[in-house]
Amino acid sequence: MSLKARFISLSVVLVLSVAMFSLFFVQAYHSRFPVLQRMFYGAASTAAATGEHANADYSPYPGLKAGRSQPDGHYYRNRVLVLMYHDVSPSPTDVHSLSASNFERQLQLMKDNNFHWITMSQYRNFILHDRPVPENAVLLTFDDGYESFYKYAYPLLKKYGAPATSFLIVGTVGNPKMPGVEKLTWDQVREMHRSGIDFYSHTYNLHYYAPTDARGKHPEPVLSSRLYLKDKGRRETENEYESRVDADLKQANEVLKQELGENDHVLAFPYGAFSESLLRICRKRGIDVTLTVKSGLNKPGQTNGFRLNAGGMSNNPELQLALMKEAQQRLGHAHFDRSPTYKRYAIVSSVVAAFAFAAWIYFGIALFRQRRASSAPANHTPHF
Structure with missing residues (x-):
């Protein structure tokens, strides 16, 4: 495999591993960070996680x-x-x-x-x-x-x-x-x-x-x-x-x-x-x-x-x-806390991302040097 192909493959692996790490990090720690809770799960979920009622009339499910x-x-x-x-x-x-x-x-x-x-x-x-x-x-x-x-x-x-x-x-x-x-x-x-x-x-x-x-x-x-x-x-x-x-x-x-x-x-x-x-x-x-x-x-x-x-x-x-x-829409996707599993996935994906990043840097430098060498003017021996 050429240096260019390796560099492109590592770029894909790096992007995917960072994306997976981000996904699992949010799923594992969103309840600890209100900003993440609001961004990815909405106000109703934030209220449920904190024990507050988004709808003071009855439940943490607004709009009823x-x-x-x-x-x-x-x-x-x-x-x-x-x-x-x-x-x-x-x-x-x-x-x-x-x-x-x-x-x-x-x-x-x-x-x-x-x-x-x-x-x-x-x-x-x-x-x-x-x-x-x-x-x-x-x-x-x-x-x-x-x-x-x-x-x-x-x-x-x-x-x-x-x-x-x-x-x-x-x-x-x-x-x-x-x-x-x-x-x-x-x-x-x-x-x-x-x-x-x-x-x-x-x-x-x-x-x-x-x-x-x-x-x-x-x-x-x-x-x-x-x-x-x-x-x-x-x-x-x-x-x-x-x-x-x-x-x-x-x-x-x-x-x-x-x-x-x-x-x-x-x-x-x-x-x-x-x-x-x-x-x-x-x-x-x-x-x-x-x-x-x-x-x-x-x-x-x-x-x-x-x-x-x-x-x-x-x-x-x-x-x-x-x-x-509205139970199917509002309650049908409930699941128990999977934070421990998500934490393990986040750790694994971060390790993969770290190795991919190191390899990406290594092959990136090698590719840069190869291109610079190929673009340099050829040295010709002068004739007298």
């Missing part, structure tokens, strides 16, 4: 407007939108609580606009085996096992014929000694289960934050993090962490099996926090479907699922329905 009912509406196919709720009460006093009237309005709007509720069994078969689901499929889920689910949400679910799944902090069920909002009893759970409500694990008792270092300034969700062991003056080892988590999930499964007669194959992560280690533990424990709190649409094979928060005092049922109608 309530529309007319569409009894024959077609919004998405071969996808499932999973909605997440917590507390439902007649007169909420907590920002995370949804009013019963707004919840009923949500159900009515979904029914009037051709959304179809499915069961957890249908969802698992869809995710694991690509079994068909209705168009505009919706799975309703409730976290934490609050007694308000039995008092206020359950009657409305029965009224509208809507199936639902409740994720229990198993160790708190029927346990009046547990602090916090009053939880369900096993009698209530069994009654609802006989009526078709599904119950799965939200852990046995790993729904809280704890320190992961000696200073204790940055507590993390205990299900997904290795904790600081004060008595030993160090963090848990990976084996200690896995043993602790596996024991909790095993206990939750055993209690659910004893009380409801079914194995626990589904887990909703507290706070949506997870790790590769945690996913591996779940697989070993036979938990084949997990759910987070990140918004998105779910497709076959998406065993770690997205959920859209549909609760809270600020919920606007009409705007939520508008978002659900």
